[in-house]
Amino acid sequence: MAQPHTIEVLLRPAVELYTVAVCAAAALLCMVAPWSLALNPLLGFGSALAFAAFGAVRFRDAIVILRYRRNIRRLPRYVMTSRDVPVSQQRLFIGRGFLWEQRHTHRLVQTYRPEFRRYVEPTPAYRAARRLEERLEFAPFPLSRLARLTAWDIPLNPVRPLPPVGGMPRLHGIEPDEADVSLPLIERVGHTLVLGTTRVGKTRLAELLITQDIRRKVNGEHEVVIVLDPKGDADLLKRMYVEAKRAGREGEFYVFHLGWPDVSARYNAVGRFGRVSEVATRVAGQLSGEGNSAAFREFAWRFVNIIARALVELGMRPDYMLIQRHVVNIDALFMEYAQHHFAQHDPKAWEVIVQLEARINDKNIPRNMIGRERRVVALEQYLSQVRVYDPVLDGLRSAVRYDRTYFDKIVASLLPLLEKLTTGKIAQLLAPDYADLNDPRPIFDWMQIIRKRAIVYVGLDALSDTDVAAAVGNSMFADLVSVAGHIYKFGIDDGLPKHMAGKPLPINVHADEFNELMGAEFVPLINKGGGAGMQVTAYTQTLSDIEARIGNRAKAGQVIGNFNNLIMLRVRETATAELLTRQLPKVEVYTTTVVSGATDSSDIHGPTDFTSNTQDRISTQSVPLIEPSHVVALPKGQAFALLQGGNLWKIRMPLPAPDADEVMPENLQQLAGYMRRNYADAGDWWEDHGLPGLQNQSLPDDLLEGFRQASEAESSGDGDEARP
Template identity: 45%
Template sequence: MSDGVMEGLLRPPVEAWSAGTAFGIAAVAAAAPWALMMPHSLGAITAVIAAGFGVKRTREAYSVYGYQRGLKFTKMTRVAPHKLPVTREHLYLGQGFEWTQQHTQRKLDTQAVKVREYVRATPMEMSLAKAGERLRQWTDAKAGLTRQIVRRAVDVGGPANPFASGVDLGGSPIIHGVGVQNEKPVVLRQGSRNGHTLVLGTTRVGKTRLLELLCTQDIHAGHVTIVIDPKGDAELMLRMHAEARRAGREHNFYLFHLGYPEISARYNGIGNFSRITEVAGRTTNALPSSGNSAAFKEFSWRFTNIVAQAQVALGRIPTYETLLKDVTGIDPLFIDYANMFFRELAVRDTRFKHYQARLDELQNVIGTKGGPPVQRSLQDRAPELVAMYLWIKESGVTDKVLVGLAAAFSYERSFYEKIIASLGPFLEKLTSGAVGKLISPDYFDPSDKRPIFDWMTVFRQGGIVYAGLDALSDSVVSSAVGNSMLSDLVSVGGKLYKTGLDPHSTDGKVKLPKVCCHFDEVNEIAGPEFVPMVNKLGGSGFQITAYTQSIFDIEAKVGDKAKAGQILDNFNHLVMLRVRSEATASLLTNQVPQVNVTHLTPVSGVSDTAATGNGVDFTSRNDDIATTTKVPLIEPADILELPQGQAFALLEGNRRYKIRIPLADTTDDPFIPKSLKAVAEDMKRRYRTSETWAQETDWLGTLHLGAEHAELINMDLASGNDGQAEYTTISGSQSSALRSTAVVDTIMGHR
């Protein structure tokens, strides 16, 4: 079986016959050695030798049968989160094996018609496997000694158990079956993660479940963990909160969700920056920039930049709401900044000491005969504003911000509104409703108890952030907030690279945090800021894992194939689940070599012989000719027929692995408060984004936040009940109060 030209695994397990014979001889030799004409001592020795041979042949038969069964059924594993192999040296990706030429050969061997019975399940095998799955569901439904015994019985024996592996996950079980007997944990060295990882897979094949697996390990390893989820996956949110509590880090957990502003922490994506121009860049990045829109985007950037500089100079923190207010109505900002500028200038330059008197004089003569000429666009403005504008021109000051504000002030209103026509409505979308208060926080509102976080604070605290952007409800706002988050991260990463967490460190060493970023549906938030993020932030301690459906998603988002290729080339590690296009699959298959595989060609022939008198009338010949050809180690078709929850991975210099991602066994998880389960159940009903690839136990409970009724949660964390809640029914009008009090207390940990 192992010494021939080809493996002999697709055949009947004939070793079982010799094993049975050996065990029979052992039984006879032990019980009746006289039947073999042996004394008792020699019979005992013969029995041991025969039994040993029988065990050896049984193991060989079991190996053949187990291999064939692994080709017929897909294996699935559930692991409790607290049992994951978390270490600071390695990141666990799942169970699998290194893909070699042997596995390519085995896969090709299964395509022969004559071996079909060994790679396709019979109706009896299917019935037994389904019966086993029903028994597992029965044992999961309720605890008890009898059910535990049944569960162990149906799971014993691994893949050779006729009751094992009764779940249909789609695709071809053969892809993983060729190496399932040699499975072991597949890990990625933590030191290699700053090369970044790209995860590709079509909808509902397990990307988000892989994200759960990876971020769970990051949380327990003590790393700063940031998850940006444009959809808002309920299981992912619950898993992060539960693992933060399990790891004792719940007080450093921030939940940010645009779809649930009442329970969300607040975040100002433009309030922190290294250079003031970043404010305008983050604000206008989401505006259209193709064709004629490019000029209007540049105008919008210019006015936003002027307004942001003026706000910062006045000691104000820029927010989307203040930008909207000052961009669309620039007069108050203009007069405030001008007064501040001339007051400070009067202290330094005596020529401007009496500027106020000159302003009063100009204001009194505006509109009178002999007064200074006023352009038509200013004739309907307040006299004090016009006077300030005239004084700026008269004084000849060269402050760029003041000159820019004066120029914007002097535009005719209709013209000014046209050149910012795209910016105004965009900012209106960002500041409307409860979401506006979420991303444009009022820093001086004592009644709002929701915390405000920024990235540097998160890094210094060793924080955990889940950001749900609610892209299914409003993709424009979601994309804008996601872009600003990434831009903010790039800016903070630049600071860390230069000064570290502590710029005043006495030893002069730069201390960097380990920041694990997971970006689900990265095509929703990828913009110009994503290129420097993946090719520069590795030196600042960032480890980025990006998840998307295909390479076309990134190309469509950035609008340039070359730039999309630039982004893809900055990911050192690639994990590819099932995809739907050969172009995406070729991103992996083009990086693997070709290998030699062997084909056996049977040749038979018969020839007549002349009558030679030797009694031979014909000769026949039967040969098996072995030929070697080169084929790709992994083909695009292999990736297109992967079952759910399985993937190929290229890790650490194109080491090739086939992995199987375990599901989190979250039944009755005590670390998820019932209040958060209610919100997650509402999310599940609204979004339907769970990528569960099997019939899982619904661990979210049966709580509902409907339009007519909601559950009032009376939290009593001080009583030591670990966040558990009691419930009474109230009217739907109070559901907002429900989420903004009790749930905030639970999630934010009474911060």
């Protein structure tokens, strides 16, 4: 029966159907021929109702058994359009599932017992149909079409194929009564970590969460949504724009893409700061600080800080181009700032400096100043004779007093980073010209985005250039940390006429492949950013990715320890799976043991020759709530989630269905098409017929003519050899 007993057994024949059949026959007999049971028509009608009621109860119990057996092999299809995604002001919808308890572990253990194999494994007919399809693939034309019949994916097909999601359906099928699973919004400030190997649904989960963040409206205001996508997923970009348009926020939608600079917005990662020293921290923070590199990193920080202070004093906004220009040639900045300083404090100083410059020749230049411009040498001589106290000027002076060769060695580790950020058209994105009114591409910074409640998609084109993508993403994280610190201290509206202090505005940051973007500044972002409203949802494959990026196991553990919510899809690394399973308790499950025996009688003259007995013994066994092998065997689109302080939920996400109104503007359609062509998708790799983006390109006419002549010569040569 379906009702619970000491040991619940749902993998069994639906014997309740026998009772249902008997009750149906008895009810029919009572209605049609009550006289055969010695009943009058009224009592026959009452007996028929009683039989029908009892049969209905038993039929309900049979349905439980049949549905459970069906779900163990195949789950019902779960599809949802983006328009139907529930958007709540209190909770974040994740999918459908159930709270995993001891009874689910008991059911899962039962599925591995040999007596229940026929209810769990595919039927012989199913296996025969798949073997037939494999053989008919290479059969002649009429027979090859027969494989379509067995592969027809409709409920009426008794051997239809399983969905191409892999894994074990039993992990979710052990609970037929699933419900919507959601996370309270107040828990999101504790940040969420999503782990899963490639092509198991991380990006689709991101689409589901981002859709809600874009459309959510709390107290009449939308929320800030920032998405960092190193790969450049065209479907994710399309989903964000469609949802922004659906929510009436297309005017607040920004696209920053390194691989498509012509239509990308522009962004200066070091242009906005609270303290000028933040510029040096964001630049030098991307350099290695391990071992001997720590000293060079400190030198790089000092020189960048000197340059940034001088630029600010000169009224210029720092950017990567200016920093690189003055790191390579700091003499020009030294002279420009000295001219600015003396024009304000000592206008007659330049007359003396010009006189000193005229007296300088190759013989009287100090050894450490060899290779410097003569005016720089004259400035140094003047400043050594006249006491001028200016911290910026003193810093620049100390930089130019280094031997030129020695200075180049000190900043050698800084120059490759600046080259990555200032090469080609990327320089136009990361060092925008604020005075160029003819450039239609918008310029944004994080404080502006937060105040406008805007939506930002950041495509870093990591497949084309990993180093540049990591450098830009790291700079953006560092900038976000600075903005979070400012908001935490002064609020979002600091400096505006109507400054109102209140509850922080939720700032939803979705970082796909965040291990490629993070640096040391990511720890304070998730550790202390919650006070400024930062809600980080990070997506990556394994724990080893984080450790390899940071280079320190303890720091990797520090990063993981700051995520309060954990969603784990299928992973291939056991250590990653154990991050979830080690936090779960052990439970007691019931097991049955059949004991049978026979005992001979010692009385040879007695009437009994032997006695036998058979027993069913019930015992308990302590097992983990789930094993790492269960996480490894998850189907695509399914996950275990540790939410709200350690509650384990088993979740499956809805499959996306297209909507009719999903239309993008022409420039974003071109960008999405470019991303689809040039970013290989592991899901359809078998359909590739060459290099991405080259299938529809024709060769130049001269090359085609050369190939044609070569092929004709080769064919004529083959014909000569074939003659007798």
